[in-house]
Amino acid sequence: MSAPAGTAAAASLRPPAVLASFDGPVGAYVHVPFCPWICPFCPYNKVLAEEDLARRYFAALRREVDWYVAAHGEAHGAPFTSLYIGGGTPTMYPDELAEVIQRIPVSGERAVEVLPDHGTPERLDRLAAMGITAVSIGAQSFHDGVLRRLGRPHDAAASRAAVETALGRFACVDVDLIVDVAWEDEDAFPGAFLDDVRTCLELGVDQVSTYPLMRFGFTPFGTARHDRRREHAVLGQATELAQSMGYERRSVWTLNKRGSVPYTSITRRRFLGMGAGSSSFAGRDFYVNHFGVATYADAVEQGQLPIARWLHLGRWGGAAYDAFWQAYAGGVDRHAMTQSYGRAVAAAAHAGLSPFVLARMLRQAPGGYRLTPRGFDAYHDLERLVTYQFIEPLWAEMLTEHLAEPGAAEGRARWVAPERARPGRAWSLARRLFER
Structure with a gap:
């Protein structure tokens, strides 16, 4: 195959140069893009699982990991500060996942996202044996009606069972919940979100992540208007409920048990992304890997880092x-x-x-x-603006790689519709200012 697309400057990068751009301790992120089912609301880089492609992908991922581990050891002389594994559904291929984890030296937490159907005693014990110390259970809700609306492959009973099974096995158990106030108007879902929050608090989880549903244009859910005042109100009610039960609001969308260790993903100050669709922030430089799974593997197999975009932010x-x-x-x-x-x-x-x-x-x-509480509300609105003005157009641009891969548009990536994304004027300006 010909060399994968990307800027010439990005394609010329080598592991030592990337690691040298980091100005402090580095956390590691690994992306596993395979899913057994495509959830129509989810905007993250993912494809339906194919066994042959998965084997090829993990071989490339191990190679990329080995390059960076060697370069990180030379540049920093210390392990990565943490490891976070996301997706996709990172627990789909436990044997392959174990091989990746054992290659990455880490001094702190090792965290992974877990699909509720994978939250069985056997699978969770296997994760603990791999050295995983924190899990995020992607429950999204404990109401079957909400889960059907989201197109999730599991039911409310599976959500609860996974959380109950995880408790006591890991230093931190986080539960992801989705809030969409539009649904709170319907008879089928009165107070569902607050009821879900209460369920988590009563179970005694370490952290509840309360994510508002972001409606990316390129997903099957498509765009829709937000009711910011109602979102502020319901998140405020969730905060009051949490505080009454021994929890505190530590970040814009997380509620933590007082004294607990937080589960973090995007809030590491410096992180190195590995895998298709991952990104890295070094302090003054931002890197984005190829999103297309075959495109990513092509780059690695040709001895190149799979970096497609490099923004020098200064x-x-x-x-x-x-x-x-x-x-x-x-x-x-x-x-x-x-x-x-x-x-x-x-x-x-x-x-x-x-x-x-x-x-x-x-x-x-x-x-x-x-x-302050008022600041949390303001940031909630700002985060949505940044998501739609920068993240959505960037991801839509990168997701077009799937459509260029043979058979992907009709098969594993048929959910992708980049042409429906919001216009990316702010992202276009950022590219002109910062892209190498």
């Missing part, structure tokens, strides 16, 4: 990205910003955030700022 762009995701986790660390980007950038950030203190969206805290 000090100011990197600081903006860094501060945005720090805020998602509940605050901004001024010392960390100074250390990474210098006093001038940190001072500018301080000046820029001061009006939000006056507006009571932020409060000053030791070393930086913390979001």
Whole structure:
């Protein structure tokens, strides 16, 4: 095959250069894009599982992992700080997953997403034996009507059974819930989301992740309007309920048992992505791997890193990205910003955030700022704006790789409709400013 598409600068990158661009400790992310079933609301990079393609993919993934592990050891002389495995459905191929995990030296948590149907004692014990310390159960709801609306392959009983089985086996058990206030208007789902939150709290999970349904145009769900006031109200009610039962709101969309270890994915300050559709943030550089599974494997088999997009954000762009995701986790660390980007950038950030203190969206805290309840609501709206203006058009652009692969559009990737994505004017501007 010919060399996979991507910018020439991205294609020229080598593992030592990528690792040298990181300005601090690095967490590892691994993406497994295979699913037994396509959920129509899910925008993440995924395809229906095919055994032959999966074998080829994991062979390429092991090779990419080995390149980066060697380069990371030379550049940083230490293990990765953490490992997060997402998808797709990362637990579909446990033998292949075990081979990947044992290749990656990690000093901290090892976390993985788990489909409820895979939350059996045997499968969870196998994950624990691999060194997994935290799991996120993708329940989405404990109501069969909501699960049918989402097109999930499991029922409410499977959601509950998976959570109950996971408790006690791992240092942290997180449960993902979907909230869509439009459904709360229907007789079939009165108060379903708050009832789901209560179920998690009564079970005693360590963390509840309460994600609003993001309606990406390229998914079968398509676009729809949001009712921001009702979303604020229902998330506020969930927070009050959680606080009354010994939990606290630590980030925009997570409720944590007081004193528990958090389950984190996107809030690691520096992360290296491996696998099709993964991304990496090094502090001043942002990298995106090929999304097409065969395209990804083609690149690795030709001895190339599978990086398709490279954005050099520089000090100011990197600081903006860094501060945005720090805020998602509940605050901004001024010392960390100074250390990474210098006093001038940190001072500018301080000046820029001061009006939000006056507006009571932020409060000053030791070393930086913390979001207030009003700030959580404002960030909720900002996160949706960033998702639709930057993330959706980027992913839609990358998902076109699936459609160029023989048979994918009619088979494993038939859910993809990039032409229906929202226009990406902000993403187009970012590409012109930062892409190498």
